[in-house]
Amino acid sequence: MGFFKSRQEKEGPELQExxxxxxxxxxxxxxxSSNNPEILDSARKCMKNTEKYYQYHLEDYEARGMSxxxxxxxxxxxxxxxLLIHHQFACECDWCEELSGFLLAVSDLKNVKRHSLxxxxxxxxxxxxxxxxxxxxxxxxxxxxxxxxxxxxxxDSYVMFLCQKNSLKKLKxxxxxxxxxxxxxxxx
Numbered sequence: 001m002g003f004f005k006s007r008q009e010k011e012g013p014e015l016q017e018x019x020x021x022x023x024x025x026x027x028x029x030x031x032x033s034s035n036n037p038e039i040l041d042s043a044r045k046c047m048k049n050t051e052k053y054y055q056y057h058l059e060d061y062e063a064r065g066m067s068x069x070x071x072x073x074x075x076x077x078x079x080x081x082x083l084l085i086h087h088q089f090a091c092e093c094d095w096c097e098e099l100s101g102f103l104l105a106v107s108d109l110k111n112v113k114r115h116s117l118x119x120x121x122x123x124x125x126x127x128x129x130x131x132x133x134x135x136x137x138x139x140x141x142x143x144x145x146x147x148x149x150x151x152x153x154x155x156d157s158y159v160m161f162l163c164q165k166n167s168l169k170k171l172k173x174x175x176x177x178x179x180x181x182x183x184x185x186x187x188x
Contacts, residue, residue, distance in 0.1 A: 023047060024174040024175075024177045024178050025043070025047065025076055025077065025080055025174075025178060026040065026043055026044065026047065027170075027174050028080070028171060028174050028175060028182070029043040029080050029083070029084065031163075031167055031170070031171060032084055032089050032090065032161050032163070032171075033084060033087065033089045034089070034110075034111060034114075036087065036089070038087075039083055039084065039087055039089070042083050043079075043080045043083060046075075046076055046079040046080055046083070047076050047080075050072045050075050050076055050079070051068060053075075053079055054068060054075055054079070057079060057082070060079075060082050061075070061078065061079075064078060064082075064153075064155075066078060073178060073179065077153075077178065077180055078153060081151050081153060081159055084151075084161065085159065087110070088108060088109055088110045089109065089110055089111065089161060090109070090151065090159050090160065090161040091105035091106060091108065091109055091159070091160055091161070092105075092157050092158065092159045092160075093105050093130060093157060093158050093160070094156065094157050095129075095130065095156045095157060095158065097130060097158075098126070099121070099124055099126045099128075099133070100121075102130060102133055103119060103121060103124075105160075106119060106137070106148070106160065107119050109160075109161065109162055111146075111161070111162040112162050115144065115146065115162070117141055117144060117146060117162070118140070119137070123136050123137075123140060124136060130158050130160075130185065130188075131158075131185060131186045131187070131188060132186070134148040134150075134160065134184070134185035134186045135186035138184065138186060145164055145165050145166065146162055146163065146164060146165065147162075147163055147165050147168065147184055147185075148160050148161075148162065148163070148184070148185040148186070149161055149162075149163035149168055149171065149182060149183065149184055149185055150182065150183060150184070150185040150188045151175075151180075151181075151182055152175075152180060152181035152182070152183070152188065158185060158188055160185045168182075168183075168184070
């Protein structure tokens with residue numbers, strides 16, 4: 001009997017955490033961050049106690065014009081997106097970003113580096129826009145199976161991340177289930 005009791009005690013805390021892994025936002029964070037445990041742990045904290053997480057990251061939320069009057073779902077969405085940006089799994093560019101800034105932001109993404117994806121300035125026209133530049137990257141990276149996707153934050157900036165093409169549909173569905181949007185960056 002003692003064996004079973006100690007085994008149950010050991011499993012108890014893990015079972016308490018398990019439901020948080022099945023939340024659509026955590027699944028999005030897991031996919032975008034390539035299963036990064038540190039980011040997943042922070043995302044779980046954001047979702048478990050959103051108000052405390054908000055207070056701890058007050059400056060970031062205020063910079064986005066957010067307060068505790070915003071819905072918990074919105075605070076969690078933005079909190080997790082800022083987490084991905086902070087850890088370089090996503091990047092944010094203003095709608096009027098110059099080509100050089102866009103290229104720097106995208107080339108600094110951890111997954112772009114990890115998968116050794118080429119980016120050559122000669123592929124792009126400086127007068128085009130971020131969606132057009134992302135479409136070019138999608139075409140150039142087609143054989144690799146990667147695309148530039150984006151998380152919609154309801155602003156005039158683009159939050160982009162490298163995405164396996166075969167994961168995009170799942171990410172779109174997960175975001176829609178929360179009332180948010182993920183799509184190809186060229187469609188934003």
